[in-house]
Amino acid sequence: MNRLKLLWKFMKGNRLIYIGAVLSIGLATFASIINPLVLKVSIDSVIGDKALKAPSIVMNSINKIGGIDFLENNLWISAIVLVILTMIQGIFLYFKGKWSAQAAESIAKNIRESVYDHLQHQPYDYHVKSETGDLIQRCTSDVDTIRRFLAIQFVEIGRAIFMISFVAIIMFSLNVKMALISMAVVPIIFAFSVIFFLKVKKAFKLSDESEAEMSTVLQENLSGVRVVRAFSKEKFEIDKFEEKNENYRYLTYKLIRLLAGYWALSDLLCLIQIGSVLILGVYWATTGAITLGTLVVFTSYEGMLLWPVRQLGRILTDLGKSLVSLERIGEILDEPREEIESNELTPEIKGNIKFENVSFSYENDNKTLDNISFEVNKGETIAIMGQTGSGKSSLVHLLARLYEYNSGSIKIDGIELKNIQKKWIRKHVGIVLQEPFLFSRSIKDNISLAKLEAKEAEIIESARVAAIHNVIEDFERGYDTKVGEKGVTLSGGQKQRIAIARTLINNSPILIFDDSLSAVDTETDLAIRKALEKRKSGVTTFIISHRVSTIAGADKIIVLENGKIVQSGNHEELIKRKGLYKRVWTIQNSLETEMDKIV
Numbered sequence: 001m002n003r004l005k006l007l008w009k010f011m012k013g014n015r016l017i018y019i020g021a022v023l024s025i026g027l028a029t030f031a032s033i034i035n036p037l038v039l040k041v042s043i044d045s046v047i048g049d050k051a052l053k054a055p056s057i058v059m060n061s062i063n064k065i066g067g068i069d070f071l072e073n074n075l076w077i078s079a080i081v082l083v084i085l086t087m088i089q090g091i092f093l094y095f096k097g098k099w100s101a102q103a104a105e106s107i108a109k110n111i112r113e114s115v116y117d118h119l120q121h122q123p124y125d126y127h128v129k130s131e132t133g134d135l136i137q138r139c140t141s142d143v144d145t146i147r148r149f150l151a152i153q154f155v156e157i158g159r160a161i162f163m164i165s166f167v168a169i170i171m172f173s174l175n176v177k178m179a180l181i182s183m184a185v186v187p188i189i190f191a192f193s194v195i196f197f198l199k200v201k202k203a204f205k206l207s208d209e210s211e212a213e214m215s216t217v218l219q220e221n222l223s224g225v226r227v228v229r230a231f232s233k234e235k236f237e238i239d240k241f242e243e244k245n246e247n248y249r250y251l252t253y254k255l256i257r258l259l260a261g262y263w264a265l266s267d268l269l270c271l272i273q274i275g276s277v278l279i280l281g282v283y284w285a286t287t288g289a290i291t292l293g294t295l296v297v298f299t300s301y302e303g304m305l306l307w308p309v310r311q312l313g314r315i316l317t318d319l320g321k322s323l324v325s326l327e328r329i330g331e332i333l334d335e336p337r338e339e340i341e342s343n344e345l346t347p348e349i350k351g352n353i354k355f356e357n358v359s360f361s362y363e364n365d366n367k368t369l370d371n372i373s374f375e376v377n378k379g380e381t382i383a384i385m386g387q388t389g390s391g392k393s394s395l396v397h398l399l400a401r402l403y404e405y406n407s408g409s410i411k412i413d414g415i416e417l418k419n420i421q422k423k424w425i426r427k428h429v430g431i432v433l434q435e436p437f438l439f440s441r442s443i444k445d446n447i448s449l450a451k452l453e454a455k456e457a458e459i460i461e462s463a464r465v466a467a468i469h470n471v472i473e474d475f476e477r478g479y480d481t482k483v484g485e486k487g488v489t490l491s492g493g494q495k496q497r498i499a500i501a502r503t504l505i506n507n508s509p510i511l512i513f514d515d516s517l518s519a520v521d522t523e524t525d526l527a528i529r530k531a532l533e534k535r536k537s538g539v540t541t542f543i544i545s546h547r548v549s550t551i552a553g554a555d556k557i558i559v560l561e562n563g564k565i566v567q568s569g570n571h572e573e574l575i576k577r578k579g580l581y582k583r584v585w586t587i588q589n590s591l592e593t594e595m596d597k598i599v
């Protein structure tokens with residue numbers, strides 16, 4: 001029920017058009033129902049000699065033009081009325097099709113926009129954990145299932161209701177016995193449709209989910225195709241895809257088999273119904289129990305009645321599918337949005353940072369960061385070193401409020417971080433992530449992403465500091481060079497440097513390099529740091545790196561182990577003490593000496 005409410009919400013702005021479509025189908029149905037009645041009157045009372053029984057408005061109209069005798073001499077009038085009714089039916093069916101399609105397209109657009117907007121407001125962790133292929137499936141295929149239902153089937157509910165009620169009223173007013181026989185199968189098909197609806201809903205859910213799994217494999221494979229090639233794991237990947245593909249085929253086949261079974265059985269019931277009306281109707285017509293006109297009316301109505309009743313199965317089937325799709329879309333929309341523009345504080349950020357007994361864990365009890373305390377002043381550089389998984393990235397993620405710390409306090413310029421607006425803090429904390437992602441746009445657009453209004457000179461300046469300007473200039477199209485998805489046309493180091501330029505353009509007072517200098521060689525690393533040094537005045541910088549030469553010049557160095565600070569100090573102090581820093585420094589130092597000997 002909640003999901004139907006959601007659909008109603010999405011229909012906002014299109015409800016009137018939709019009601020117009022339902023009314024049109026009602027009028028078209030009405031015209032199609034009147035048609036056999038005109039035929040009956042023509043057969044029984046105009047050509048035949050039965051006295052005409054009709055509502056006074058019809059009787060008056062016939063009398064005005066000269067009575068039944070006049071109609072008998074001018075049979076073409078009946079033919080014209082039939083043609084006009086058919087035309088009315090056609091016109092309203094056209095409007096029904098037009099309006100329902102128009103509304104459905106617009107509603108689908110609303111859904112896509114809502115879901116996309118909602119996804120943009122999901123927290124960082126949501127996207128870390130979600131499967132992209134599954135999300136794409138929900139935003140495309142599931143939305144399309146709803147669109148098709150709204151464009152084709154939903155208005156048919158209106159037709160079915162109109163048709164069954166109109167036809168039932170007329171049938172019972174003409175002949176109760178015949179009406180009962182004509183409608184005998186309706187409740188059976190209806191009950192059958194409802195059972196079927198529940199089964200289809202289940203089968204479609206499985207098929208839709210398996211399609212999502214297949215999309216995830218496909219999306220992951222295409223994103224990681226270079227890893228696949230590098231390890232020549234094509235066969236493994238093909239087998240994995242084939243398994244998902246086969247599962248999807250099997251589940252969809254089961255769904256189609258179910259649908260085929262329903263159609264066959266409901267067709268059989270309908271044919272039995274039509275057959276019994278014909279046999280009994282002809283028998284009663286020959287014995288004089290009913291008129292020939294009544295038989296014509298009943299056989300025409302039988303076809304009209306059974307069509308929407310059978311259609312009810314299809315409507316319910318598609319409703320089942322749409323409910324599954326709505327549920328999957330609703331699951332996204334149920335996720336709480338991350339409020340980044342709250343009424344929290346938006347103070348001037350200078351860059352004095354103080355961690356006091358900060359602890360943090362991801363959903364489980366294991367502490368990823370345990371009792372972290374340190375202080376860094378505006379303009380200082382702090383380096384973080386530690387084994388993989390020791391919590392370095394987690395620590396800097398806290399600074400950008402990508403995650404919230406569980407206990408302790410982080411103060412920026414004396415203000416508790418949790419009280420500073422997320423959008424504001426993210427604007428002032430420039431972070432170069434460990435895995436840079438470039439969009440398939442031009443290099444210029446990629447760099448200016450963090451500051452859309454950036455002037456060309458600013459873009460070039462950032463690129464210069466990131467030591468990538470000369471490389472870009474060498475490209476044929478310079479800054480307009482299009483970067484392939486994930487920057488495939490660029491080397492790892494080039495991508496990394498563009499990502500650095502993108503972060504620098506914002507002139508943030510706090511900069512974080514999350515192992516982002518690792519993809520560039522030592523010389524470029526040094527060049528970037530020197531350029532940064534020259535440019536930055538008062539920028540507080542966090543550098544995460546395993547390379548001692550990168551972090552040796554930092555004002556402070558902290559060494560993490562299992563989420564705890566095990567060492568801190570500057571380079572000179574740390575190389576004098578036993579510990580991870582000294583060990584890494586010794587190894588890297590001796591390697592460099594060896595290299596120097598070779599060169």
Ligand SMILES: Nc1ncnc2c1ncn2[C@@H]1O[C@H](COP(=O)(O)OP(=O)(O)OP(=O)(O)O)[C@@H](O)[C@H]1O
Pocket residue numbers: 125128362368386387388389390391392393394395434
């Ligand atoms: N989103 C997440 N949900 C749950 N656990 C996570 C998440 N991100 C990281 N972790 C876990 O938290 C711990 C610290 O991870 P983190 O990425 O901070 O380490 P790191 O020191 O930056 O490692 P690396 O040097 O390999 O980048 C790891 O055990 C990791 O598995």
